[in-house]
Amino acid sequence: MPIATVNPANGETVKTYEPMDEAEVERRLQLAEATFRTYRTTSFAERAEHLNRAADLLESDNDEIARIMTTEMGKPLAQARAEAAKCVKAMRWYAERAERLLADEVPDEADVEDSGASRVRVVYRPLGPVLAVMPWNFPLWQVVRFAAPALMAGNVGLLKHASNVPQTALYLEDLFHRAGFPAGCFQTLLIGSAAVDEILRDERVKAATLTGSEPAGRAVASTAGEMIKKTVLELGGSDPYLVMPSADLDRAAEVGVTARVQNNGQSCIAAKRFIVHRDVYDTFLEKFVAGMKDLTVGDPMDDRTDVGPLATEQGRTDVEELVDDARRSGADILCGGERPGGAGWYYPPTVIAGVGREMRIHREEAFGPVATVYRAEDLEDAILIANDSPFGLSSNVWTRDEDEMAHCARDLEAGGVFINGMTASHPALPFGGVKRSGYGRELSAQGIREFCNITTVWQGA
Secondary structure, X not given: OOEEEEEOOOOEEEEEEOOOOHHHHHHHHHHHHHHHHHHOOOOHHHHHHHXXXXXXXHHHOHHHXXXXXXXXXXXXXXXXXXXXXXXXXXXHHHHHHHHHHOXXXXXXXXXXXXXXXXXXXXXXXXXXXXXXXXXXXXXXXXHHHHHHHHHHOOOXXXXXXXXXXXXXXXXHHHHHHHOOOOOOOEEEOOOOHXXXXXXXXXXXXXXXXXXXXXXHHHHHHHHHHHHOOEEEEEOOOOEEEEEOOOOOHHHHHHHHHHHHHHHHHOOOOOEEEEEEEOOOHHHHHHHHHHHHHOOOEOOOOOOOOOEOOOOOHHHHHHHHHHHHHHHHOOOEEEEOOOOOOOOOOOOOOEEEEOOOOOOHHHHOOOOOOEEEEEEEOOHHHXXXXXXOOOEEOOOEEEOOOHHHHHHHHHHOOOOOOEEOOOOOOOOOOOEOOEEOOEEOOEOHHHHHHOOEEEEEEEEOO
16 A cells, blocks of 8 residues: 555545655664663653643644644544544643652552562553554544653654555654654654564564554564564454433434544444344434434535545445445345445445344444444343444443443443443543454553553562
8 A cells, every 4th residue: 555645535646655665764763772772761750841842732733733634534624623632632641640650659568568578669661662553543643642651651652654644644753853752752654564564573662552453453463472572452343332211312312423423434432333222212213313314424624514535445345345235135224325426435324224143244343434223122132232243342321220331331341331421532541442352451541551561679678
């Protein structure tokens, strides 16, 4: 895949870039290693000063970088602005809290009195250069939620971004440089996917994080496992959205529409499978389909647009094939389901009912504005349907019944259970999944500690 900005709204190539050659990649690896030797000893106050400066710069650049993101991957401009603002929030959150989150821990004396030590403490030390393989769907946020905690922990970052968002990737390197971080603290590698394996095998790279497809995750995990290197993987999701009889159906349907089509439906944590109790199935479905039909599809630079184009032509083809397979297998297409004419990689908001286990869309992630709807007999049935998926990233539950809330929190196989609200990531909350959605956690205290050497320091009498 060429490294290029191709506007998905019209298919036109805006900018192309030559991949970095081996000599340039080697120079950057050397710089990362050399920078880490000194950066690891800097104070939290110094790191926080740089990160807060980066947040200030990004806040000033909001409209500029939002337009770059929209041009590169097609998200509505308002959502791109919100993504940049969210990154600012995360940077400031970690700048303020990292020292506390990584403070030395001293066990209770009673717990270690037989250890033979006069003093014991646990310290968090940085690992070194961390390779981040990042996707195009949230091209700023996915990187910042790795970079902010990693840099505050004293690590340095090497970014291999998706090949269709090179301008965003280069912006990020420039942002951290302008903020005062040493040149080797955060570097963008303009390389193709084929070059990742060799870089991950390099002894100077100590760990890796990947957000992306299941095949990409398998490849990185395989190499990292062979090299005995730490990885964090956030892969696909096919999140369930359960609606029970006690739910506020108007609100559940309204939020459900947003939860399905956010980022043009191209979000791992978007609600994708709507599992509705039989007693409210027809009522919810009517409201939900009406909301999906009411969305405006169009130019992502227009603030009136709700849904822009899919990011790539292949991405639209993949979504079409899932919908067509469901149609051929007897599913009901309640709205959408047909490619529009004209330029750009647009696909309409689509709702599919009557989905069977034999259909591809039941097992595979639909990465576009396509919702599947299931009828559940009761809560137990709804949970069975929800868990009948290879993925387990997050989940949504709509109910006013406290027992049902507790049941779902206990039994849903997911990294998150959001009750009466839409799944969202927040700096204070750990983010990640189970099953084929990956392992490890980003954000929160858990996220900043993922790429630390958790060290026991034991002192004798």
